[in-house]
Amino acid sequence: MESKLRILLDYSAKINREKNVDKILPILADLAKNLINADRCSIFIYDKNKNKLWTIVAHGVERIEIPADKGIAGYVFQTGKEVVVEDAYKDPRFDKEVDKQTGYRTKNILAVPLKDRYGQTIGVFQAINKLNADNFSKEDLDLLRHVALYASTTIETKDLYQKLKKAHEDVIYRLSHATKFKDPETQNHIIRVGLYCAVLAKEIGWKEEDIEIIKLAAPMHDIGKVGIPDRVLLKPGKLNKEEWEIMKKHTIYGYEILKGSDSKLLQVAALVALEHHERWDGTGYPYGKKGEKISIYGRMTALSDVFDALTSKRPYKPAWSLEKTIKFIKENKGKHFDPDLVDIFLKNVSDFIEIKERLKDEEPELENIPRDFDFFY
Ligand code: C2E
Ligand code: SIN
Ligand code: SIN
Ligand code: SIN
Ligand code: SIN
Ligand code: SIN
Ligand code: FE
Ligand code: FE
Numbered sequence: 001m002e003s004k005l006r007i008l009l010d011y012s013a014k015i016n017r018e019k020n021v022d023k024i025l026p027i028l029a030d031l032a033k034n035l036i037n038a039d040r041c042s043i044f045i046y047d048k049n050k051n052k053l054w055t056i057v058a059h060g061v062e063r064i065e066i067p068a069d070k071g072i073a074g075y076v077f078q079t080g081k082e083v084v085v086e087d088a089y090k091d092p093r094f095d096k097e098v099d100k101q102t103g104y105r106t107k108n109i110l111a112v113p114l115k116d117r118y119g120q121t122i123g124v125f126q127a128i129n130k131l132n133a134d135n136f137s138k139e140d141l142d143l144l145r146h147v148a149l150y151a152s153t154t155i156e157t158k159d160l161y162q163k164l165k166k167a168h169e170d171v172i173y174r175l176s177h178a179t180k181f182k183d184p185e186t187q188n189h190i191i192r193v194g195l196y197c198a199v200l201a202k203e204i205g206w207k208e209e210d211i212e213i214i215k216l217a218a219p220m221h222d223i224g225k226v227g228i229p230d231r232v233l234l235k236p237g238k239l240n241k242e243e244w245e246i247m248k249k250h251t252i253y254g255y256e257i258l259k260g261s262d263s264k265l266l267q268v269a270a271l272v273a274l275e276h277h278e279r280w281d282g283t284g285y286p287y288g289k290k291g292e293k294i295s296i297y298g299r300m301t302a303l304s305d306v307f308d309a310l311t312s313k314r315p316y317k318p319a320w321s322l323e324k325t326i327k328f329i330k331e332n333k334g335k336h337f338d339p340d341l342v343d344i345f346l347k348n349v350s351d352f353i354e355i356k357e358r359l360k361d362e363e364p365e366l367e368n369i370p371r372d373f374d375f376f377y
Contacts, residue, residue: 071095196304224254
């Protein structure tokens with residue numbers, strides 16, 4: 001018992017240090033394995049769309065996927081009951097298929113349900129083959145139940161976090177597109193600019209959190225266009241001098257909307273809005289900032305935004321070919337664009353293309369609207 005306590009303490013220290021939820025489940029599987037002397041442990045999670053159980057963690061094997069009503073795991077999932085199996089091959093509930101595929105010989109199984117806080121079964125924690133005895137004990141089942149409780153909480157937290165993150169992204173993308181009825185830019189343009197910046201940030205070696213920040217901040221670059229009057233924003237052709245002076249203010253308007261928050265994301269977004277039309281050689285706007293006076297966030301967004309604007313159709317210009325766009329960016333290395341970022345761009349052009357292809361622009365909604373105007377004819 002003393003050694004078990006030791007194991008528990010070691011692992012709880014590990015778990016407490018671990019901030020990444022994805023890494024906690026493997027630690028819990030190891031903990032269970034050591035604690036009850038099982039040869040293998042696996043944690044199955046239910047996938048509603050496929051109606052299958054799949055192993056988010058499994059010792060000794062690749063990911064396993066089983067129908068949600070097959071085998072011992074399926075039985076536990078369906079009934080919400082714990083199961084102790086002494087000899088798997090004598091138990092009609094056991095599915096020999098998995099052993100057949102893995103070449104493993106299952107003998108004993110302990111399996112307990114993972115339940116969410118409403119008592120709904122969300123998965124199964126399973127231990128296979130007792131190592132130093134013929135069978136698992138009552139105490140083993142007790143211990144496994146405790147580890148499973150921890151695993152349930154971990155899975156639920158991860159799930160809530162993912163939902164929150166998705167809602168967060170959705171709000172940012174939608175509000176960044178607040179001018180959707182007026183500006184020809186698409187929602188996907190906004191998303192793509194963030195993803196290109198993430199490619200650059202990853203290449204520079206930023207940590208995950210900072211990549212995530214620029215990915216979500218860059219899409220807000222044009223948010224200040226909500227302050228631009230329709231006669232300018234909607235103008236089909238070239239802007240005159242007076243109109244251009246107004247258009248340039250979208251940078252400062254965006255900065256004013258986003259500045260002053262405690263959130264690093266919004267601080268970065270404010271800078272991006274302010275600086276995304278500055279140029280490396282100091283000829284940009286609104287302030288003509290030069291070189292590294294322009295934040296790295298502004299410099300990344302400038303390159304990403306122009307790459308996407310050039311390869312897209314605008315009312316005032318056709319879409320440029322990829323060759324022409326790349327040539328333009330090369331020619332503007334050290335002029336419009338940060339030369340180091342241009343080099344990184346050129347090395348990773350295939351990632352940019354992949355993003356552009358994957359998130360194509362749909363038919364612009366504004367072009368569909370005229371059908372409602374049949375009335376006039
Ligand atoms: P946008 O359409 O998203 O373009 C973003 C940036 O991509 C432009 O910033 C510019 O740096 C680059 N870009 C886009 N099209 C071209 C092009 O045909 N040639 C070159 N060399 N670069 C191009 P910029 O110029 O500061 O413009 C900012 C925003 O002002 C544009 O965003 C667009 O909304 C508006 N805008 C710019 N020029 C015109 C225009 O002639 N007519 C109208 N109606 N709007 C314009
Ligand atoms: C089952 O749940 O019946 C399959 C057990 C295994 O993973 O080998
Ligand atoms: C980072 O946010 O990770 C780095 C920012 C910078 O290089 O200025
Ligand atoms: C758009 O309408 O697509 C761009 C406007 C913005 O980003 O605020
Ligand atoms: C314009 O004058 O309409 C655009 C100028 C520029 O792209 O810098
Ligand atoms: C502003 O006041 O509009 C911008 C100030 C700055 O350059 O940070
Ligand atoms: Fe802009
Ligand atoms: Fe843009």
